[in-house]
Structures are given as C-alpha cells and as structure tokens.
Amino acid sequence: MEIRQLDTDNRRDVREWLALPFRLYRNVPQWVPPFAHEARLVLDRHRYPFYEHSEAAFFLACNGDRTIGRIAVLENRNFNRVHGRSAAFFYLFECEDDRAAAQGLFEAAFDWARSRGLREIIGPKGFTALDGLGLLVKGFELRPAMGIPYNPPYYEGLVLAAGFERLDDDVSGYLSRNAPFPSRIHELAERVKERRGLHVPRFRSRKELRALVPKIRELYNRSLGLNFDQVPLTDGEVKILADQLLAVADPRLIKVVMKGDEPVGFTFAYPDVSAAIQRARGRLFPFGWIDLLIELKRTRWINLNGAGILPEYQGLGGMALIFSEMHKSVTEGHYQHAEVVQISVSNSKMQLTLRDLGVDFYKMHRVYRRDL
Secondary structure (H helix, E strand, C coil), rough: CCCEECCCCCHHHHHHHHHHHHHCCCCCCCCCCCCHHHHHHHHCCCCCCCHCCCCCEEEEECCCCCCEEEEEEEEEEHHHHHHHEEEEEEEEEEECHHHHHHHHHHHHHHHHHHHCCCCCCEECCCCCCCCCCCCCCCCCCCCCCCCCCCCCCCHHHHHHHHHCCEEEEEEEEEEEECCCCCCHHHHHHHHHHHHEEEEEECCCCCCCHHHHHHHHHHHHHHHHHCCCCCCCCHHHHHHHHHHHHHHCCHHHEEEEEEEEEEEEEEEEEEECCHHHHHHHHCCCCCCCHHHHHHHHCCEEEEEEEEECCHHHHHHHHHHHHHHHHHHHHHHHCCCCCCEEEECCCHHHHHHHHHCCCCCEEHHHEEEEEECC
C-alpha cells in the first residue's frame, strides 16, 4: 500500500480522487453524489476562493493500481484567526474498510498539519461555513439532506482507531407539514414585527435574491459567523455559495427579516432535489439539468438549513419570528416534508424548542478532535 499526495494539476490523479466514492457507494441507495463541477472546483487552487486565504492538501491510499482511500487536510487561517486556535481540519475522507489504509491517510494528514505548526486536528469539517460537517453515526437507513455527508457505519471505527475523540454532535430532524404548530408563535411573530418595525418580503425571482447577497453576507457573519463551528464568509466564498444555492432555490423559501432596507435575520430553505442528483450521478450536463428542473417542481421535500438573527433581536421575540417563517416555508407551498439540518447538541434550547414544534431528530453527525 502507498500513501501519496494528490497532484491537483494531474488529470489522472483528479479522476481517481473523484471516482473513489462512486465505487465505494455503488450499492448504497442512500448515497447522493456531489455535483460534479463543485467536487472538481474545490481542487482548483486558481479558482476556488478558499485558497485566497488558506491551504489544503489531498492524499490517496493506493494498493497497486487501485485507489482504496482518500483524505483532505485543511489549514483554514480565517478560522484559526477568529477563534484563536491552531487547528487543521480533515474532510472528504473516504476509505474501504481497511484500518491500515485509513491510518496511513490520517498519518499523512497529521504530518502535513504538524509541518505547518498546527497543534490539533478537527473533522470532518469542510472548506466553508455551509459545508455539511461531521461523520454520520445515526440514520444510516435514510437518504441525507442535500449537501450533507453520508458514510457507512464502519467509518467511526477507523476514525477512533486513529486517536480521535468526540468533540461535538449535530442532529437533524424530520418535520411534517401536518405537525401541530402553536398558533401563539405566529401571533408573537406578528407582534414583534409591528413593535420592532420589521417585515419579511416575499421574493419572486432569483434575481431579487442575488441583489441581496452582499447584505446577507454581512448579516450571516454578524449573526452566526463567530460560533465555534462557523467561519466568517469572504466575498468570494459568498459568491460561490450563492451560485450553489440559487441553482436550486425556490425564492419563496428564502426568508429575510428586514428593518427598513437592512436585513437583520434570515432562514434558508430549499427544495431537496437529491433524487435527481442521484439519477444524474452528479452531472448537470448534458441532460442532468433537465431532470433537476423537473425535480424542483416535483419534490415534496425541503431542507431547512441555516437560520439566524442579529444578537440584539434574539431576546426580544426575534426567534419566534424565525420559527414562524420556518413553519410557513413548510406549509405555504406544495411541500409535505422538511428536514431541519444539523443543529448542535450543545444548543439544547434550540433543540427543545424544535421538538416542541414537532421536529423528530432522527439523524446524528459527529465531529472529532485529536491533539497533534
């Protein structure tokens, strides 16, 4: 077995990196591939905005001519600067059930991180604040929400064998359109809007949404960007993320709480088009985009992935307004089912409130940490 660093300018290496998950998950109906162009983009050091401020390396485990594992290791300087840490992340780990191969990959990641003076490694954790994080440890029988990681159960054993310990868990939950919702939440939300001079415009087009992107970046960074699992977004990262989200957006599901012309809160929901992505094997061209457009109209599932409000509004009924808009996203269209995506277990108040609103937490992802 050989562990070697991926040459991101070598087409054969890149093909091996991208092809491995398709081999590992070929008989796993739950797995959803990434969009092919996005999976390639994170390897492009000239175009992907992460490399404007940070570095990453990619390693392959090979047995002769056969690739059996891979791992990415990241130094996110913005994260370390904001949080006062000296951490590396591991991400995009995929491997056969082979402890020696997994250990070799992790050791390569450890060595790369140590060579840069980093003292701990955390993961799975990705390039941007909106990348799905963690290793799936509960809910293997269920298809993941779009963009959220899926992995086989044996991965946790490989990670623990490399010396990692649990750092945090994130839970995701199911919400039915028919779940009872307390009317007092909507009533409180209306009072908050009237008292605080807030409004929630309804968007009709992606063009309207794109015009708000610069302001949403500032809002996101102020409302979420300093939480432990978050990193403030740069202009380039916001553009990439906006392109990704708007490609599958239903403008009616993007809710932005406004105070005059300034956004002060948001909740993001989008149609789950995972079934179309599976059928197209992640490729939009030449015909995958047609199926994607059909699925946008056909799907009855939405993902609720991201919500926040500025700190000065959080204790004044602002979260009731956010919950009210989340519920409206589920019930006002033709959607029947929603998944509330990745709420940290450390946020016990949020979990309790969501349970009271009918959310059944049925999946769990785990983030790990190890000293270097």
